[in-house]
Amino acid sequence: MRTIARLSAEEFEHSVKELADLLVDAVDDGASLGFVTPFRHEAAAAWWRAQAPAVAAGGQLVWVCRVDGVLAGTVSLIPAVKANSRHRAEVVKLMVHRAARGQGLSRALLATAEQAALDAGVSLLMLDTETGSTAEHVYLSGGWTRFGIVPDYAASPDGTLRDCSFFFKRLTDT
Template identity: 50%
Template sequence: MERRLDLVERLDPDAVRAHAPAGLAALLVDAVDGGASVGFLAPLDAAEAASWWSGVAEEAARGVRDVWAARTPDGRLTGVVTLVRAGTDNGRHRGEIARLLVHSSARGRGLGQRLLAAAEAHAAATGLRLLVLDTQTGSPAERLYRGAGWTAAGTIPDFAADPAGALRPTTLYYKRLG
């Protein structure tokens, strides 16, 4: 039997708004519930998560952030990644990968790699030459980034609190494109 892969597609601002209250909010809540250090403390309320995604939709409308989502053939969102463009004149050549989330039920199928590759390809096609990101040191995401050719630039102790509120180190990564 052939295994059907989740579809990865870029979401326009209207699609981000449409998915914010349910699918995107559920991905963010699942990540925080699972211990991912993605900017929120647990427990994360679904309404707060939806509100954050509504702000992302506004950033997408302004051309500051691009969003890709993965969905099953029946339309359920299983993953998301965003690309934030630098807003300064001297940084227009770079962007940041932010909020790469794969639902706990969809992990281990290469979805994170596919989402990351989509964002990287778009970044290169639109003239970005350098990408950066940060992730909690020792997290499973580090293996994904290193496997995708990202280089660790350094670690900062006590950079961010995990969902339980404990301060954790963060490793900064970069990748040159093209």
């Protein structure tokens, strides 16, 4: 059984170990999420714990997907805070565990974040991902528009500089 739910601040704190496991798996598999190898569980847990204040304040919304009770994926949404940009948000840290890929979890998590943004009055989403990655295909096939590629934008987990694609999506009621 698959469930997707937004984590409350308390649920987030109780999920840090599982979120860290997921992040380590993604980085070990080569996902460009801002970390380089070797990447240990302690560092992943520390990164997630550092997000707790933003989660508690509503500055970062985190959803998790569980398959048969096991955390299999996550996505976060970071609403813009400037007065002239409250109509937009950024999608970050979309990841699915290697063992759960191929089941449509990325698309389901992304759709959940998109609908939550729309429900909150957000009309524009932004994100970035490694050019040529599987994630890029998810966004392209999901109606996102690539508006640019920056060469050598970020290092992959092995330290190799990679190009990064930047995307946006206008949200509308359907």
